[in-house]
Amino acid sequence: MDVMTSVMEQGRLVGTNSSRNHKVQAYQKMFCCVTAFLVILLLPYIHIGVIHLKFWVPNKAQVDREHCTCGCFDTVYKGSYEKPGNVRYKHIYFNATHQTFKIWLLTLAFVLVFSECLKHLLSLWLLSRLRWTMLIVFISDIFPHYYSWWSAFNYYNDDFYEQFYHQLFFSTTELLATVVVVYLCDSQVEITASKVLVVVSISCVHLIVGGLDQFVSQVFLDQGKLFQRVRNIGFLIPDFIHIFIPLCNFYRKKDGKECTRFQCFCFVLSIFAGVCIGRFLLT
Structure with missing residues (x-):
């Protein structure tokens, strides 16, 4: 009985340690993914949102979003919602090329x-x-x-x-x-x-x-x-x-x-x- 009890306790310890190791590895992977995501997220923001906008070209004229038009936008990615011409302001324009x-x-x-x-x-x-x-x-x-x-x-x-x-x-x-x-x-x-x-x-x-x-x-x-x-x-x-x-x-x-x-x-x-x-x- 003592031998069986000892074996069972060792099995529980091994199972507990294995479970903890899996949790630690999962947290480590999550930490690596989140950190990498944040670094990549911040790079273009620092480049355009800080260096360009605040320091390099801070005096650029503001865009009138209400009356802004873009005649060179092919509107393909908008499907049938819009046709080429004087389309409304978009935060991002891209053509199908x-x-x-x-x-x-x-x-x-x-x-x-x-x-x-x-x-x-x-x-x-x-x-x-x-x-x-x-x-x-x-x-x-x-x-x-x-x-x-x-x-x-x-x-x-x-x-x-x-x-x-x-x-x-x-x-x-x-x-x-x-x-x-x-x-x-x-x-x-x-x-x-x-x-x-x-x-x-x-x-x-x-x-x-x-x-x-x-x-x-x-x-x-x-x-x-x-x-x-x-x-x-x-x-x-x-x-x-x-x-x-x-x-x-x-x-x-x-x-x-x-x-x-x-x-x-x-x-x-x-x-x-x-x-x-x-x-x-x-x-």
Whole structure:
């Protein structure tokens, strides 16, 4: 009887602990989802509702909503309720075009990828596996990625494609670096020379191409507008962070491991190829 009682008590304890673990995991997932949702929700509000509305263009004329009309709205999404012409004021207008679908696809991809990254990082923090130095690198990436999405949004929306492929080069290479950064945010992942050199080489390319393209003239020579200078500094700081922090982490944890000659050759070659593509082929 004593043995059976002991087994039954152990079963109850195991069942209770399992139930508690499931509840903790559910709360953790909910916390990650809600936090990621709030961050994504606040980004466009800070961008348009605060920076643009309050600081950049605070003196724009008010719109007369009672007499406002829009003659270039195709009204397709309104169905049979309205026909093209002088339609009433709408908070959001969008036309049924290929560009609108691309904007939706781009926005959906940005939101989903960013949300998953945030949930992954929050999960690492809850599991005490977050590498804080690499988290700083990831945070510095938020502005460049948000700017990439916003630029592509406007390229499609305005049918302005003069700088589209040039910006696409920066966006895709930045995305590749961010994939490695998010991977290295896990403290259980080893920081190796190959991973670090991917991030550092991309940042070096961005610094060189950006410097030859706009940074020197708009910032140092003071030929750019205020928003252009702020934008370029906003790109410069993350690139330096992407070089400094990963290299510091590597040399602090290398344990006698050095970069091989082949890795150094690939590093130099990737910078040379990146500068050629970004500076000479896409401009």
